[in-house]
Amino acid sequence: MASALLISGGRILDPGQGIDKVADLLVSKGKIAWLGDKGTATSHSDSKTIDASGCIVCPGFIDLHCHLREPGFEDKETIATGTKAAARGGFTTVCCMPNTNPPLDSQASIDYVKKAAEAVGSVQVLPIGCITKGRQGKALTDMNELAEAGVVGFSDDGDPVASSRIMSLAMDYGRNLGLPIIDHCEDKELSDGGLMNDGWVSARLGLKGMPGAAEEIIVSRDISLAEMTGARLHIAHVSTAGSVELIRRAKQRGIALTAEVTPHHLTLTEERIMGIDLGKSERMVYDTNAKVNPPLRTEEDISSLIQGLQDGTIDAIATDHAPHTLADKICEFGLAAFGISGLETALACLMSLVHKNRITLETLISKLTIEPARIIGSVYGELGTLKTGGRADVTIFDPQKEWTVDVRQFASKGKNTPFNGCQFKSKVRLTIAAGQIVYKSE
Amino acid sequence: MKTIETSAGTATPDTLPLASTAVWQHNHVLDLDDFTREEIELVLETADAMAEVLTREVKKVPTLRGKTVVTLFYEPSTRTRASFELAAKNLSADTVSIDASKSSVVKGESLTDSLRTIQALGADIIVMRHSQSGAPYLAVKEVNSSIINAGDGWHAHPSQALLDIYTIRSHLGKLENLKIAIIGDIMHSRVARSNMWGMTKMGAKLALCGPTTLLPRGLDAFIECCQLPNIIVENRIETALENADVVMLLRLQLERQQSGLLPSLREYIEQYQLTAERLSLAKAHALVMHPGPINEGIEVSPDIAHGAQSVIEEQVANGVAIRMALLYLIAGGKNK
Numbered sequence: 001m002a003s004a005l006l007i008s009g010g011r012i013l014d015p016g017q018g019i020d021k022v023a024d025l026l027v028s029k030g031k032i033a034w035l036g037d038k039g040t041a042t043s044h045s046d047s048k049t050i051d052a053s054g055c056i057v058c059p060g061f062i063d064l065h066c067h068l069r070e071p072g073f074e075d076k077e078t079i080a081t082g083t084k085a086a087a088r089g090g091f092t093t094v095c096c097m098p099n100t101n102p103p104l105d106s107q108a109s110i111d112y113v114k115k116a117a118e119a120v121g122s123v124q125v126l127p128i129g130c131i132t133k134g135r136q137g138k139a140l141t142d143m144n145e146l147a148e149a150g151v152v153g154f155s156d157d158g159d160p161v162a163s164s165r166i167m168s169l170a171m172d173y174g175r176n177l178g179l180p181i182i183d184h185c186e187d188k189e190l191s192d193g194g195l196m197n198d199g200w201v202s203a204r205l206g207l208k209g210m211p212g213a214a215e216e217i218i219v220s221r222d223i224s225l226a227e228m229t230g231a232r233l234h235i236a237h238v239s240t241a242g243s244v245e246l247i248r249r250a251k252q253r254g255i256a257l258t259a260e261v262t263p264h265h266l267t268l269t270e271e272r273i274m275g276i277d278l279g280k281s282e283r284m285v286y287d288t289n290a291k292v293n294p295p296l297r298t299e300e301d302i303s304s305l306i307q308g309l310q311d312g313t314i315d316a317i318a319t320d321h322a323p324h325t326l327a328d329k330i331c332e333f334g335l336a337a338f339g340i341s342g343l344e345t346a347l348a349c350l351m352s353l354v355h356k357n358r359i360t361l362e363t364l365i366s367k368l369t370i371e372p373a374r375i376i377g378s379v380y381g382e383l384g385t386l387k388t389g390g391r392a393d394v395t396i397f398d399p400q401k402e403w404t405v406d407v408r409q410f411a412s413k414g415k416n417t418p419f420n421g422c423q424f425k426s427k428v429r430l431t432i433a434a435g436q437i438v439y440k441s442e
Numbered sequence: 443m444k445t446i447e448t449s450a451g452t453a454t455p456d457t458l459p460l461a462s463t464a465v466w467q468h469n470h471v472l473d474l475d476d477f478t479r480e481e482i483e484l485v486l487e488t489a490d491a492m493a494e495v496l497t498r499e500v501k502k503v504p505t506l507r508g509k510t511v512v513t514l515f516y517e518p519s520t521r522t523r524a525s526f527e528l529a530a531k532n533l534s535a536d537t538v539s540i541d542a543s544k545s546s547v548v549k550g551e552s553l554t555d556s557l558r559t560i561q562a563l564g565a566d567i568i569v570m571r572h573s574q575s576g577a578p579y580l581a582v583k584e585v586n587s588s589i590i591n592a593g594d595g596w597h598a599h600p601s602q603a604l605l606d607i608y609t610i611r612s613h614l615g616k617l618e619n620l621k622i623a624i625i626g627d628i629m630h631s632r633v634a635r636s637n638m639w640g641m642t643k644m645g646a647k648l649a650l651c652g653p654t655t656l657l658p659r660g661l662d663a664f665i666e667c668c669q670l671p672n673i674i675v676e677n678r679i680e681t682a683l684e685n686a687d688v689v690m691l692l693r694l695q696l697e698r699q700q701s702g703l704l705p706s707l708r709e710y711i712e713q714y715q716l717t718a719e720r721l722s723l724a725k726a727h728a729l730v731m732h733p734g735p736i737n738e739g740i741e742v743s744p745d746i747a748h749g750a751q752s753v754i755e756e757q758v759a760n761g762v763a764i765r766m767a768l769l770y771l772i773a774g775g776k777n778k
Binding site: 204327 | 553572574576577580583584595596597632635658659660664666667668
């Protein structure tokens, strides 16, 4: 195997360094060795050249929020299949949420994930630890020990920390660790029994709604607690215009918080639950693949989320990759699991926003690379950029390549996506993690 | 548009000309949202013929001989289930009735597995009742049998809406321009939702009325986005009743009060019970309807429930004719 890779003639886009030019990139011994004008690299006898003309060459994507399901739910996903899916999606680092069984609330379970990822993972896996023991919302985990074990943040994701007191304790206790407290913001009492956004589609379909206020109440609470404690707060999967506005105002007041949004909340509305074609004659289908928490909202929310990305209110894009088995989804809408398998469609779906001129390519790439890297911090070295000497995590994609999503091709065990059958323009061609090619398109 | 003879005695199901069902486009009956007005009229006209059969000494015709109709009920039901079973038997179908609220679910069998099993047993038509909105939409994707939705969650109850329309038509001749007030728990009512589609397609004007905690938040937007004509949402029963031709009451599940949606039954009765005094706000001979079962003394006072204007028992009787019509059209109108 060639010891060096010369990626030639692509458009190098590295928002972390402010680079956007057609150039060559040399990867050697797992590191970024050189970046310079096309054809000027010192030739290596054993280097392999990859023609990247027409493609974007950027830092490997970082996913702040995914569910690898291991340990405990290996029928939904494993670290092996989940990281393979990540590689196919152009992600070279994924942060996995701790709602496994057992939950990642101890050093032993963190060690297990890290060892498994080293053994079978295609890409780097950074675990997120629980805020509370057993995700029960009652007592804090040994946060110092988890930090030493290598978590990059704390979250009880899937659930909020319902008690304001426990949340404030977590923020106070963990404040000096320099790690973000990540909250799934949902007032569970207000959203109780809810299956989708509370709006005209839920009224029409006879499904219980989850009001946007259920999210905004906890976003607002968390902002108050972050202000009080001075802790670093990260809001997971923002889905409403109201949340965007709350975060914007909090940032203006100088509160240390960051936020993420998912590809599906940026591109789909609640109407997707009625079927793919929204023509008047289309039969509604109660599509469980569009059942996700937080729920798909409205066009107005999408506009605010995009505005939030553009003006920096929302820092990062994260997939909330939530794989499920067929049995979890082929059932009554009310009984189906929440979640979308998102790693393998994220880029293509986001690029549809670029092709429609709703966000710029530079903004998109920074939200997938340098911005999430800043949220993770430097415990695992400098991520999200193509700096010489840094870890060679590189994604090459063809922004014009047309393809149709076919879940049978997914590496993920989770075939649960509302994008199956969608035609997209933009496809990952090559993913390089720590200098190794971990995915190459057919 | 095709017309068929409807006068009793001349058109039995066996003599209905096949061409008369040409407007029928359904393999399944899931809701009335995808029905045309012509299809609804065909159901009503077919039900007229079925009603004639029901007046005969021997209430049986051989139309569905050799067909198997399975009723699969995941929720307790007395009238709807009995109504469908009698309808199927009157048409000489073989019927199997499965009370799934007690059997397979308890054994942990999934809905899709149960449906496949029933299909494998040879069901031509599955009449399905389920507590989850949308369950019959899953069923049509999983099996080839025809599905008739006998009520799914809060979503739809098309045979009930059709029998409501049929009952109104039999008294008032048509629905065009009638004011129909639907009173009560709109949020959780599949009857209200199906009637919103069916009655407006037939030209009626609807006033939906209930306490604001029992109206879905997105109701106005639903009406607007789906371009449902002539529906108003009202909070005060007095306004909703003004000049109404029909007053339809919805059952108030007692658990709504327990879950805090209503402060007390007493207040609901004070604000929303249909009393003689309130009924006088409607037109002189306004019909009083209720899909049943009634909570007497809650949504309606006993004297009104059993009074001269009440057609509640007729609704039940008409249910059999409507369901015979649906089974007949589904079995015959199928183009498989």
